[in-house]
Amino acid sequence: MDFYQSDTQRLKAIQERDPKADGRFVYGVLTTGIFCYPSCASRTAKPENMRYFDSTDEALSAGFRYCKRCRTDLQPLSDRQRHLVVQACRLIGNDEKIMRVDALAQTLGVSRFHLQKLFKEYVGVNPKTYMQAVRMHCLHRSLDSHSTITEAILDAGYDSLSGFYSDVHKRLGINASAWRKGFNTMDMRYGFAQSPVGLMVVAQTDVGVCAVLFGESREQLIEELTTRFPKAQLLFDEQNLSLHLQAIIKHLHEPSKCNDIPLDIQGTAFQERVWQALRQIPCGSTASYAEVAKAINQPKAARAVAKACSSNPIAVLIPCHRVVKGNGELSGYRWGVERKRALLDSEQ
Ligand SMILES: [Zn+2]
Known part of the structure; x- marks a missing residue:
């Protein structure tokens, strides 16, 4: 857990554009006033012009602005991508109605092309092949049956369905039993x-x-x-x-300190967009439902946003307590207004 603590380690991570360092720290560049994730593809600044911060909040309060290239206003790219692929796998495993890649992409709110590219990158085969593998597994209930393996999985270099699954789970960092059960449990x-x-x-x-x-x-x-x-x-x-x-x-x-607790956000595509937007509200500030609706490009959806806030399953780490009424008054909170007030007070 203690990687990237020293300035030397941090500088090395930036010079190598190490994606594993994303989410561990950010760096601001004095000459541009912008702060980036370590893997940002922008030109590396001179070390003497760099300032390191443990969290995006700290970089913001030091006066640096978000980078438009590596999008420090969002979660690190690799987290977002992996999460999307995990969600895709879950939908394939759980929802029998999703038989087509188009439908899957639509449910996740991304283009078919984008989904296919990421899926291939993280899982090693395209989503259609993965769907076939899951279907076959459901039909045969045996991971070791050589007779049921598809051509596409053979082509990808696997000689068994079990080999394929165990490799996929390693790539995505998920326990093999979860895959075997197809996420049904x-x-x-x-x-x-x-x-x-x-x-x-x-x-x-x-x-x-x-x-x-x-x-x-x-x-x-x-x-x-x-x-x-x-x-x-x-x-x-x-x-x-x-x-x-x-x-x-x-x-x-210490709410203002960076935390890198990994989350498993499970909701509908709309809820997840709202919850991701809530994670962008910096510690110590608040936003109104209308502002969050605007942030997800659905300015008319303030009521739906309020509903998504109240169904947030991950209190505090998805800071739904930072959403208040348009006039700044505290609105309701799933866990009681008193708690909401205490959480907001502790951030001041
Ligand atoms: Zn950047």
């Missing part, structure tokens, strides 16, 4: 902690944290997890979650 680990704003449950999949919820009792929180994720197999596992639990508590105490 998914293992979800959860644990509790006392936070500054009350009892909190955190749940994670192999992809990242998928839920942060507040409540009055453990029973109530488990019930909410079950309702929100009906297909998940819940496993109580505080040991495995302890790092994330601690990181979230730390984040609640």
Whole structure:
């Protein structure tokens, strides 16, 4: 976790345009006033003109502006891309109506071309081949059957469906059992902690944290997890979650510090766009529903935005508490207005 801490490591990452460093730190360039992710393709500035920051918030408060090239106003590109591919795989595994790549691209809100390119890059085969593999797996329920492997997977250099799946899961960083089950069920680990704003449950999949919820009792929180994720197999596992639990508590105490807790955002395409937009509201500021609607290019959708905010499953890390009424008044909060006020106060 401690990579890219020293200036030497950071400079090296920038010079090598290391995408793994994206999300760990950003750098501002004094001569342009712009700040970038380490992998930005723009011309490397002189080291003496660079300033390093742990988070985009810090770069902003130091007066630097977002880079239009590497889009520091958004999550790092590799996160966004991987997330899109994971979502595509989930849809293919879960939704029998999605039989065509066009429909898949439309559901995800991207072009067919873009989806195909990314899918090929991350999974190694195109989405159509992957769909066939999933279908076949559903029909035969056997990962080792050589007789059912498609030509396309053979062409991609795999001699078995199981070899294909295990390679895909490694590429995307997902547990093999999740693939075997075709995402119809998914293992979800959860644990509790006392936070500054009350009892909190955190749940994670192999992809990242998928839920942060507040409540009055453990029973109530488990019930909410079950309702929100009906297909998940819940496993109580505080040991495995302890790092994330601690990181979230730390984040609640120091909201302006960068956190690189990986998220597994699961919602409809519209909800996810809203939730991603919420993540761009800097710590210490607020936005109105109308402003968020504008940010996702749907200026008339303020009410739908409000609804997406209230269904956000990842409290605090997707900061829906930073959305307020147009006149600046606190509006409702899924976990109570008192909590919302406390969270906003702690960011001042
Ligand atoms: Zn840049």
